[in-house]
Amino acid sequence: xxxxxxxxxxxxxxxxxxxxxxxxxxxxxxxxxxxxxxxxxxxxxxxxxxxxxxxxxxxxxxxxxxxxxxxxxxxxxxxxxxxxxxxxxxxxxxxxxxxxxxxxxxxxxxxxxxxxxxxxxxxxxxxxxxxxxxxxxxxxxxxxxxxxxxxxxxxxxxxxxxxxxxxxxxxxxxxxxxxxxxxxxxxxxxxxxxxxxxxxxxxxxxxxxxxxxxxxxxxxxxxxxxxxxxxxxxxxxxxxxxxxxxxxxxxxxxxxxxxxxxxxxxxxxxxxxxxxxxxxxxxxxxxxxxxxxxxx
Amino acid sequence: xxxxxxxxxxxxxxxxxxxxxxxxxxxxxxxxxxxxxxxxxxxxxxxxxxxxxxxxxxxxxxxxxxxxxxxxxxxxxxxxxxxxxxxxxxxxxxxxxxxxxxxxxxxxxxxxxxxxxxxxxxxxxxxxxxxxxxxxxxxxxxxxxxxxxxxxxxxxxxxxxxxxxxxxxxxxxxxxxxxxxxxxxxxxxxxxxxxxxxxxxxxxxxxxxxxxxxxxxxxxxxxxxxxxxxxxxxxxxxxxxxxxxxxxxxxxxxxxxxxxxxxxxxxxxxxxxxxxxxxxxxxxxxxxxxx
Numbered sequence: 001x002x003x004x005x006x007x008x009x010x011x012x013x014x015x016x017x018x019x020x021x022x023x024x025x026x027x028x029x030x031x032x033x034x035x036x037x038x039x040x041x042x043x044x045x046x047x048x049x050x051x052x053x054x055x056x057x058x059x060x061x062x063x064x065x066x067x068x069x070x071x072x073x074x075x076x077x078x079x080x081x082x083x084x085x086x087x088x089x090x091x092x093x094x095x096x097x098x099x100x101x102x103x104x105x106x107x108x109x110x111x112x113x114x115x116x117x118x119x120x121x122x123x124x125x126x127x128x129x130x131x132x133x134x135x136x137x138x139x140x141x142x143x144x145x146x147x148x149x150x151x152x153x154x155x156x157x158x159x160x161x162x163x164x165x166x167x168x169x170x171x172x173x174x175x176x177x178x179x180x181x182x183x184x185x186x187x188x189x190x191x192x193x194x195x196x197x198x199x200x201x202x203x204x205x206x207x208x209x210x211x212x213x214x215x216x217x218x219x220x221x222x223x224x225x226x227x228x229x230x231x232x233x234x235x236x237x238x239x240x241x242x243x244x245x246x247x248x249x250x251x252x253x254x255x256x257x258x259x260x261x262x263x264x265x266x267x268x269x270x271x272x273x274x275x276x277x278x279x280x281x282x283x284x285x286x287x288x289x290x291x292x293x294x295x296x
Numbered sequence: 297x298x299x300x301x302x303x304x305x306x307x308x309x310x311x312x313x314x315x316x317x318x319x320x321x322x323x324x325x326x327x328x329x330x331x332x333x334x335x336x337x338x339x340x341x342x343x344x345x346x347x348x349x350x351x352x353x354x355x356x357x358x359x360x361x362x363x364x365x366x367x368x369x370x371x372x373x374x375x376x377x378x379x380x381x382x383x384x385x386x387x388x389x390x391x392x393x394x395x396x397x398x399x400x401x402x403x404x405x406x407x408x409x410x411x412x413x414x415x416x417x418x419x420x421x422x423x424x425x426x427x428x429x430x431x432x433x434x435x436x437x438x439x440x441x442x443x444x445x446x447x448x449x450x451x452x453x454x455x456x457x458x459x460x461x462x463x464x465x466x467x468x469x470x471x472x473x474x475x476x477x478x479x480x481x482x483x484x485x486x487x488x489x490x491x492x493x494x495x496x497x498x499x500x501x502x503x504x505x506x507x508x509x510x511x512x513x514x515x516x517x518x519x520x521x522x523x524x525x526x527x528x529x530x531x532x533x534x535x536x537x538x539x540x541x542x543x544x545x546x547x548x549x550x551x552x553x554x555x556x557x558x559x560x561x562x563x564x565x566x567x568x569x570x571x572x573x574x575x576x577x578x579x580x581x582x583x584x585x586x587x
Contacts, residue, residue, distance in 0.1 A: 008408055008410075008489075009408065009410045011404075011408070011489050011490075012404040012405075012407075012408035012410060013404070013410075014404075015400035015401065015403060015404040015493075016400065016401045016404040016405065016416060018396070018397045018400060018401070019397040019398060019400065019401035019420070019460060019464060020401070020416070020419070022397055022453075022456055022457055022460060023419070023420060023423055023457065023460055023461070025453075025457075026431075026435070026453060026454060026456065026457025026458075026460075027423045027426055027431055027457050028423070029434070029438075030430075030431045030432075030433070030434035030435045030438065031426045031427075031430060031431050031434070033434040033438075034430045034431065034433045034434045035430070037433075037434075090327075091327070094320060094323065094324045094327070095324070097320070099317075099321060105324065105328060106577075107569075107570075107573055108328055108332070109328060109331060110569060110573065110577075111332075111335065111566065111569065112331060112334075112335070113514075113569075114514070114562065114565040114566045114568070114569040115335070115562050115565075115566075116514075116517055116518050116535075116536070116561055116562055116565060117518040117520065117536075118518065118520050118535070118536040118539060118540065118561075119338075119558040119561050119562050122539070122540075122543075122544075122554055122555075122558055123334055123337070123338050123555070123558060124334070126337070126338075126341065126551050126554070126555065127334055127337060129551075131350075131352075132349065132350050132352065132354060132551075134333070134337050134354055137352075137353055137354050141353070168331070168334065176577060176580060176581070177580070177581075179581075180577070180580070180581030183581075222424075225424055225425055228425075228427075229424075229427075229428055231428070231429065231520065231521045232518065232520040232521065232536065235520070235521075236520075236540055236544070249427065250427065250428070250429050251429075253427055253429040253430050253433075254429040254432075254521065257429065257430075257432075257433045258433075258436075258525065263433065266429075266430065266433060267430065267433070270427040270429070270430030273427050273430075274425060274426065274427055274430075277425045278422070278425055281425065
């Protein structure tokens with residue numbers, strides 16, 4: 001019996017190993033090596049370096065760029081997560097009914113997700129074009145705007161623009177996941193609630209929400225983490241501008257390492273980011289799940 | 297008297313329900329319409345002449361639709377289809393490689409109980425939180441030492457790393473929803489563990505594998521940052537950096553040309569979604585929503 005168990009474990013480890021090796025070589029080795037650079041001064045081109053302890057962190061924490069990109073990334077993460085939750089729920093609720101052509105409409109609503117991210121960025125840049133963009137035209141003809149808005153020109157409005165473009169493409173993911181979660185709920189619960197005289201709103205609060213809570217909180221965490229990784233939309237639409245207004249930690253690390261060749265500060269920024277994100281994820285899962293089995 | 301009242305009431309409830317039903321449907325149709333405005337605009341722009349592009353008020357449907365912008369994609373100086381081919385090669389290879397690694401790992405993490413199992417799962421999942429631009433910094437230096445910059449192999453390998461964790465997680469959850477009885481029966485019949493996995497399990501996890509394949513393909517097809525940095529030669533360059541370099545670097549962007557290029561660049565993923573949607577939703581639902 002013992003040897004059989006041992007053989008099972010060996011087999012499990014054997015089939016996990018290809019993925020383990022790829023993750024180690026492509027992700028773990030690079031991230032650890034990059035993180036070490038946070039404690040070095042690297043002389044570009046020669047490959048020489050010198051240990052400087054925490055100096056890079058001091059420089060980064062004193063810089064305006066770090067905090068500007070940190071707060072904006074946090075804002076981007078939180079607001080996109082909330083908006084995706086609201087819009088995803090909105091469509092999932094509307095689709096979670098008996099009606100003709102339901103699958104066709106669901107299929108139509110998935111399409112934004114099939115639009116490649118880079119195409120989406122080009123498309124929104126064109127939609128939001130100052131002179132000839134469709135959105136300015138619609139808003140002016142609806143009398144919401146008086147004159148064309150320079151969507152990627154202002155510090156605040158550029159933030160709204162990249163958020164809009166991002167959310168339009170990603171909401172179908174939330175919609176599908178929520179819809180799937182709704183459909184795992186036993187109709188019996190709703191029948192019981194109806195007999196007890198609960199209306200649709202009450203049914204949603206007392207039956208639906210408790211049943212889908214886990215998947216919704218986990219999806220929100222995924223949305224939040226993915227927002228931190230978002231590069232393409234922002235880089236194509238604004239390159240982090242104007243004046244760094246849409247510069248996320250992701251674009252900031254890229255700019256520091258590949259445009260300014262300042263590896264030490266790039267690494268220090270990245271280390272602060274990863275520490276924040278992991279601490280946040282642990283805290284979030286602890287508070288909302290209590291048990292680890294809920295997500296593993 | 298009573299009966300009439302009751303009938304009146306139930307009639308008014310029915311009318312109310314009917315109004316609610318239709319108004320919700322109208323709300324849904326209007327919402328779908330709003331969601332589709334960008335897609336219509338992309339397609340419409342791609343058929344416009346350059347003159348019509350800058351017409352005010354803009355035309356929603358081209359007055360005189362032309363195929364000019366599409367024809368330009370085939371012009372020899374335009375490397376569009378070279379980028380397109382590179383994107384296909386890299387994305388399909390990354391999908392196959394990821395699927396092999398993630399199916400094995402997902403199966404191992406779903407079916408076997410051992411002490412280090414949660415640690416393995418965390419090991420994979422935590423990579424989703426890595427700052428990818430920081431990963432790229434060392435990967436670039438590492439690839440340049442190994443002469444992997446500007447190679448298909450390097451891009452394929454990097455893309456595999458990017459979508460591996462989520463794929464393992466999806467497939468592991470999918471395996472969890474399938475009862476293990478079939479495998480036990482196969483084991484009793486003398487089928488080896490590897491044989492069981494390949495002959496018994498793989499055929500029944502079709503939807504999970506298809507959903508994961510779509511996820512990996514789309515992630516790879518979309519990949520911009522790694523593709524932009526790890527492949528600087530025209531020969532290897534994929535669509536996302538290819539398009540942004542060839543269209544966005546001009547002072548005046550030819551929007552109809554860019555939109556035509558965009559429509560064609562969207563075709564692979566749109567076709568995949570249309571053809572495989574049923575399996576995709578089934579697989580993603582089972583994989584993401586643990587039943």
